[in-house]
Amino acid sequence: MFNNLREDIKTVFAKDPAARSVLEAILCYPGLHALWAHRVAHYLWRHKLYLIARIISHINRFFTGIEIHPGASIGRRCFIDHGSGVVIGETAEIGDDVLLYQGVVLGGTTLEKKKRHPTLGNGVEMGSGAIALGPITIGDEARVGSSSVVIRSIPPGVTVVGIPGRVVTKREKPAMDLEHGKLPDPVSEAIRGILKDHHRLEERLKQLESSIGTNSSRQESKEKQKAEKTPVESQVNRKESNDG
Secondary structure (H helix, E strand, O other): OHHHHHHHHHHHHHHOOOOOOHHHHHHHOHHHHHHHHHHHHHHHHHOOOHHHHHHHHHHHHHHHOOEEOOOOEEOOOOEEOOOOOOEEOOOOEEOOOOEEOOOOEEEOOOOOOOOOOOEEOOOOEEOOOOEEEOOOEEOOOOEEOOOOEEOOOEOOOEEEEOOOOEEEEEOOOOOOOOOHHHOOOHHHHHHHHHHHHHHHHHHHHHHHHHHHHHHHHHHHHHHHHHHHHHHHHHHHHHHHHHHO
């Protein structure tokens, strides 16, 4: 038990550069308090003491602003940074070394009593306001950008952004380096691609118009020459007929 507590405190220092002392981590980190209270509630839930577990979870939400259903499974060295507005559903499963920012939601998409919440692999990072819905799997070391909505399973080691979430890049940096300002924007990239295609089509159209214009001018000159020759040829024909 005490080993787990020490590990949780070390995780705070590993994942938040703002932490300055052990006492500060113990007293001033609601994400840490929420995880500790959840472990108690989860233990009671597994022993079928559902009402007491739900009461502890409710008190936990009141004091920390983090709602974790006592049925949710959370691995080791998980860290909830700031934490306000985080919601983790009953059948959610979270692996080890996961980093969640404020406003993250692991929600369900059905009213049936079955697996209906996401599963997060080891080393997953979810940015502020990110949402994962349904019994999907987010692979190990995957990253979900801020305010993204994930509704389909994600392979390991990728970065997902947008609504709905789309894979935009493979991981090239170590874990816990979620620089939101440098995440690609799939919408702007799509628009940029459309504009490039538009410019290429405009260039091709200009070339075709130029080519058609040249051919038209040649055709007009031929018709003009033919029109000029026609009266002369008619006069010659008339003269030949008169001589005959």
